[in-house]
Amino acid sequence: MSELTDELEYIFDWLKSTNLEMADCYNPGLTRQQIxxxxxxxxxxxxEEIYELYQWRNGITDLGFNNYYPLVEFLFPDQLFSSSPTSFCTLQYSISNYHDLWQLEQSTMMNKPYDNYTGWDQKWFPIASFENKRILYIVGDLDPSPIYLIDYIFLDNPLRVYKSLTNMISVIAECCELGLYQLIPDEYGEEDDMIIRIDEEKLELEKSIYRKYNS
Structure with missing residues (x-):
């Protein structure tokens, strides 16, 4: 296996090792021909990293209500910036979402909200999203591509930029290994809902791990 797949498997094994009744909520991977x-x-x-990602798993499946649903979306944790997880989208949904975002951008460009408006670029491809309010995207024709975490209303000011998908997954895997994540009740969820968040006392360590892989 490659470094990327090794790290993805490590994160998934870490999730399974928790004392929760969790199922594999990811869709089976696709073949290269299917992609x-x-x-x-x-x-x-x-x-090639995106091909490898979708050959590993094709996004998260829709299970409906599940007390531990936020945890299986942990693959792309967003707990530093939001209490809502950023869902790993199926490739089919990402394609549909890409076309929707680009169509919206073309409409917006016909009537720019302000002179220096910077909108959605035609080569930006979303791989994870929370209601399109927060998006992880890669840039087409770049191999490897950086990974951008953005708020949609602040497209020109990314929350984070990772050098590549492998670098991002390596950050998450090392945080798992060093015990930076903690399981806590979701104060905004239903009774017994739980979420995984960075231990507030270890935020600086998480930032140093991010810099280690992305400086």
Missing amino acids: DKIVKDLPFKLS
Whole structure:
């Protein structure tokens, strides 16, 4: 296995090792031929890392209500910036979402809200999203591509930039290994809902791990 797949498996094993009744809520991975067929109409090429990601798993499945649902979305944790997880999208949904975002951008460009408006670029491809308010995206035709975490209303000011998907997953895996994440009740959820968050006393360590892989 490659470094990326090794780290993805490490994170998933870490999730399974918790004392929770968790199921594998990710869809089975796709073949390269299936990915080629799904992405054939994109106006750019996806990086080998993105192919590897979707060969590992094809996003998270919709299980409906589940007390521990936020935990299985932990693959792309957003707990530093929001209490809501950023869901790992299926490739089919990412394609649909990409076209929706680009269509919206074309409409917006016809009537810019202000002179220096910077909108959604045609080569930005979303791989994870929380209601399109917060998005993880890669840049088409770059291999490897940086990973950008953004608030949609602040497109020109990313919350974080990772050098690559492998670098981002390596940060998350090392945080798991060093025990930076803690399981706590979700104060905004239903009774017994739980979420995983960075231990507030270890925020500086998380930032140093981020810099280690992305300086």
